[in-house]
Amino acid sequence: MTNGIGDGWRALTPDQLEHEYSPSAWSKRPWDVYKRDFALESARDSAAIGVACVRQTTHRMLLARIDRPRANLVWIHGGYWQDLNANDSMHHAQACMQAGINYTSVDYTLAPEATIDQMVDECVESVQALAELAPAPIIVAGHSAGAHLAAMVAAKRPSLVHSLLLFSGIYDLRPIVHTSVNDVLHLDEDAAWRLSPLRLPFPPTIGAYVLYGEDESAQFIEQSQAMARRLWTEAQRVPGADHFDVVLDADFPALVDGLLASHERVMERRVQA
Numbered sequence: 001m002t003n004g005i006g007d008g009w010r011a012l013t014p015d016q017l018e019h020e021y022s023p024s025a026w027s028k029r030p031w032d033v034y035k036r037d038f039a040l041e042s043a044r045d046s047a048a049i050g051v052a053c054v055r056q057t058t059h060r061m062l063l064a065r066i067d068r069p070r071a072n073l074v075w076i077h078g079g080y081w082q083d084l085n086a087n088d089s090m091h092h093a094q095a096c097m098q099a100g101i102n103y104t105s106v107d108y109t110l111a112p113e114a115t116i117d118q119m120v121d122e123c124v125e126s127v128q129a130l131a132e133l134a135p136a137p138i139i140v141a142g143h144s145a146g147a148h149l150a151a152m153v154a155a156k157r158p159s160l161v162h163s164l165l166l167f168s169g170i171y172d173l174r175p176i177v178h179t180s181v182n183d184v185l186h187l188d189e190d191a192a193w194r195l196s197p198l199r200l201p202f203p204p205t206i207g208a209y210v211l212y213g214e215d216e217s218a219q220f221i222e223q224s225q226a227m228a229r230r231l232w233t234e235a236q237r238v239p240g241a242d243h244f245d246v247v248l249d250a251d252f253p254a255l256v257d258g259l260l261a262s263h264e265r266v267m268e269r270r271v272q273a
Helices: 014-020 031-049 093-098 116-133 145-156 174-178 189-194 218-230 252-272
Strands: 052-055 060-064 071-076 101-106 138-143 163-167 207-213 236-238
Touching: 014 174, 014 218, 031 060, 031 093, 060 093, 060 116, 071 116, 071 145, 071 252, 093 101, 093 252, 101 116, 101 252, 116 138, 116 145, 138 145, 138 252, 145 163, 163 252, 174 189, 207 218, 207 252
Parallel strands: 071 101, 071 138, 138 163, 163 207, 207 236
Antiparallel strands: 052 060, 060 101
16 A cells, blocks of 8 residues: 655645645746637647537547547546536647547536546546447546546556556645645545545556656656556656646657557567566
8 A cells, every 4th residue: 555645745834735736836827828728729629620529427528530540548637626628628639630549538527516536437437438439549648637537547447548648647635635726625635545546556557658847846746756656657757848838738649659659568578478
């Protein structure tokens, strides 16, 4: 059993903890500007490629599909479990399709209307549905709170997940219990720990890239480094990037190619052994 990111965060004052878990306090531009960029790039890609909407029980997912894809990238958006939606999260869809990769943007019910448990269940349902729709390796990806949800999907349904692609996530939820983020989540530390991917087992057969921006807070960097160790890999620091442009400027097709190739090498070594 892991101890998550440890107890160093408990030595921080309430103001320090709030600052550490406020990504916009560390970013080059205000959150509203990045949010606009997410929406604009997503609208551009959606208009260029055409998008199908698949309704789930309580939510939906947006699909950009091609015949015989090399992989399915499932994107789970961030927004601290209370902001953004699938429409804002189609950035990189066009680049993925051009590289032979299906791109799916997952909606989930936001807080305070839903608990994090419900969000995890909805994301699992979407990945399960995609596995039935498009038989190709599934790479579950996410940013910030979406990275947390992506990791939870892999922990709950490892047989569905080929690889994880995680950007600047929160994987030990206990520190946020003591920040304003918890005003709508209503977690106590026991619930936060139960919902923390860092306490859960992951099979070494799941490939993973765990990325974070060079200009993020120490707590966010520590979260990524701890999660990478949990996933049998090393975290990747992206030079010059903050919490938001680490996603906007990422080369998704290249990252998918790397995950597919590294997973194949791992499986070859296992067969030879």
